Amino acid sequence: MTRTADVWIVDDDRSIRWVLEKALQQDGMQPVCFDSADSALARLQRQQRPDVLISDIRMPGTSGLELLSSIRERYPKLPVIIMTAHSDLDSAVASYQGGAFEYLPKPFDVDEAVSLVRRALAHSHEDDHSAGDQISHTPEIIGEAPAMQEVFRAIGRLSHSNITVLINGESGTGKELVAHALHRHSPRARNPFIALNMAAIPHDLMESELFGHEKGAFTGAAMQRRGRFEQADGGTLFLDEIGDMPAETQTRLLRVLADGEFYRVGGHTPIKVDVRIIAATHQDLESLVQAGKFREDLFHRLNVIRIHIPRLSERREDIPTLAQHFLSRAAQELAVEPKILKPQTRDYLRGLPWPGNVRQLENTCRWITVMASSREVLVEDLPPELLVQHQDSAGDGHWEHSLRIWADRELARGVTQLLDQAVPAFERIMIETALKHTAGRRRDAAQLLGWGRNTLTRKIKDLGLELGADEEDDTE
């Protein structure tokens, strides 16, 4: 890169601007200072943009978060660093959600700030060269639901620590994504994140996978191999499905955690590593301990901080956003135009049980992208198994559940006179469906609904339903 990097600093505090400006200049960058988000926005309006932007969160006029969201709209790939006071945890969480590249808690160390900017720069260049790659290594966590906000808050709170974390949650809820986010927002972010799924490794290979082996340690060990612990040195080792770890390995892991060192399989030299452990499981580890299947001492060592990831059905409000996110991702992967969900389809998806959680929704969106015939996706375009699921649960008051969610959401948005919307919508669906069953004959439809013929005719008129002519029937 021959060009000097342009870095914009936005802060109403002069001393912060000054310190950052000097430090960045010394590092060979070209900082430009703004005392408000508005002046930075004005410059952006003139089609000028920096390579990285670093902004305070609280400023008179437009806030840092508002600035962030305008930048996201115009330049989605421009890295933004948000500075926050320590007490502003919720804002930090919001900046994470708004897609900030990173946040920098105040007061900060100047060197730390400079290296963060440098890292952001590296990413923005990387982006120039391999835009398609970006998605896979900057996973974004979507979650407006209160239960997910709790998770973000925990990520924010833990962003300065190297503490062991145990993540609990059903399969497909996003445990690995959260583990990754914990790593990316930790002091170890520049070092490796290594993930290993205990359920996916044959028991007899687990120790060598974790700790490596020396040449000739066992049949098939033709060469010396470094294990995951060594690969993760200085970084984070994510042990997924820890409940599936066999007893011998548990004992060994416990020893490594206590001593900070281990031997490769067949080795005699102790190897020292500095590894942060994040473990995850969909099982109830306490019951495994009680059943004698998981070592209690290991459990206590892992269970320092626990993060619970809710089921998708416990955060239905996030389903539409997640679905749209997965639809655009799938479209990008397949190089096609993204599908759009019709409002009914969105509501329908919100109401489903989702036993496979976010992963199931993600797979569904891939399916839709490939299989749905038109751009706008109707309920009928969904995978057949989701439609069956619905029929099965329709008798269990499933639609009432969806209705409840809808009413809840509308009221939360401040909508009033809700029945004025809901009752006609309800009647319209009932009438249209009944007419479908009677091939458009109103007399029979009225009977199916339990209304008199005249009532049905009046309702059709009042609701302004445009139905296929039923002249014969109508003239009676």
Ligand SMILES: Nc1ncnc2c1ncn2[C@@H]1O[C@H](COP(=O)(O)OP(=O)(O)OP(=O)(O)O)[C@@H](O)[C@H]1O
């Ligand atoms: N909140 C979210 N926002 C965006 N994508 C998500 C979210 N949660 C999960 N995903 C995506 O859903 C898929 C499943 O998530 P992940 O692999 O993290 O789940 P998991 O709980 O670790 O599953 P398992 O226990 O089966 O390994 C991934 O592709 C992940 O990127």
